[in-house]
């Protein structure tokens with residue numbers, strides 16, 4: 001039954017949608033809500049509102065300290081409403097409730113962090129090499145930001161864009177994914193309640209080919225912050241050929257987890273399980289390639305198989321559930337295809353590789369494939385699902401070569417009790433994140449982003465706010481003497 005209607009939030013108002021589409025509950029496979037399908041005209045209104053707010057609305061003269069207070073208030077509202085937002089996210093994406101509750105409560109800290117930073121980002125006074133001139137560098141908001149996010153962890157992935165953008169004084173049009181947009185559209189009510197002036201933040205959803213394309217190529221957009229897959233990223237970069245917007249890209253991964261024989265194997269096995277089966281493997285940092293030192297290969301695979309088969313799969317709204325469904329049917333179809341191709345090409349199934357017998361939802365069992373060959377599709381491609389591919393290695397040099405043999409470079413894990421080895425691996429792995437003897441830790445204080453096909457730019461940490469500003473150099477002549485020679489550059 002379709003029993004809920006969500007709305008786009010444009011120019012401080014919740015719009016009656018002119019077109020809608022059904023959102024499907026992945027745990028049942030049935031539609032449960034109607035979502036607004038933003039048209040190109042809706043995007044134009046949202047960008048127009050954001051541009052007005054930037055140029056002439058009260059936001060233009062809102063001080064950095066006042067922007068910070070608004071962000072802190074928004075963070076408090078997100079934390080206070082985490083339970084309600086978590087139920088919506090779980091309903092619309094199938095992500096388990098124990099994870100959505102914890103993650104959304106933490107999203108509040110991201111807004112508080114950027115709220116605190118808003119009035120600490122300073123310009124500069126330059127000790128200029130000309131006695132009669134004074135130069136200051138102002139840092140100004142870069143302009144209207146188009147933020148585009150995928151369906152997994154939408155509140156979280158929005159916070160790392162909205163937080164620094166608003167702290168810097170930008171205005172934003174945020175496009176939720178057409179898959180699972182409910183939590184972001186509900187979050188718009190909190191933006192409204194926090195008291196941001198109309199047009200400062202606009203939140204809508206719609207499809208990539210019209211709404212997303214128009215937004216990222218819009219002539220009034222100066223900055224695009226995108227998270228999603230690499231092929232969409234290429235389209236976005238082509239879109240920005242229109243407006244030449246400064247663009248950052250947070251993309252996918254095929255992250256290696258290297259387990260040496262000297263590691264604490266029980267702790268490493270738990271981390272590998274967290275890395276690939278948490279969020280049903282639908283995480284950009286999923287540790288989907290296990291590289292295991294040969295002497296402990298059999299023992300470690302045995303541990304992993306037992307742990308994978310003990311995972312409680314089922315209703316994502318049940319707090320006891322450890323793994324929910326995949327978010328979409330097309331996602332499960334794709335995973336089934338790649339697993340079948342990999343097994344046909346010589347991979348050995350350790351466990352899983354099938355649909356568990358749970359109703360009509362988009363469930364898929366935790367799967368481990370002993371690949372033995374780096375060229376199998378399950379080793380090369382991002383599956384974005386609960387599928388772990390395993391390769392064995394005989395030396396540190398081989399482990400490093402295997403870890404780096406990928407066009408991606410988002411995250412990685414190293415498990416060892418040898419300090420020197422940990423440092424060497426951390427230095428030499430080509431990835432934006434290296435976790436040593438841990439996995440899947442994040443914080444607003446720490447930059448995040450990828451190498452290679454995993455992206456361009458960084459989100460999080462102190463520098464993120466700078467990425468939403470541009471400098472303006474102001475030269476002032478301080479002497480009363482006339483300009484000496486108009487034909488010589490000063």
Ligand code: NAD
Nearest residue numbers: 149150151176177208212213228229232235250251252284
């Ligand atoms: P996707 O690339 O299909 O979609 C992402 C967003 O782009 C959606 O909002 C979609 O509507 C929009 N879009 C699609 N076509 C567009 C177009 N032509 N113009 C403008 N916008 C367009 O990604 P997905 O399947 O929703 O998410 C999964 C991907 O996201 C995976 O590759 C995953 O690794 C990646 N991801 C990366 C990070 C990170 O921080 N690095 C985090 C989460 C997810």
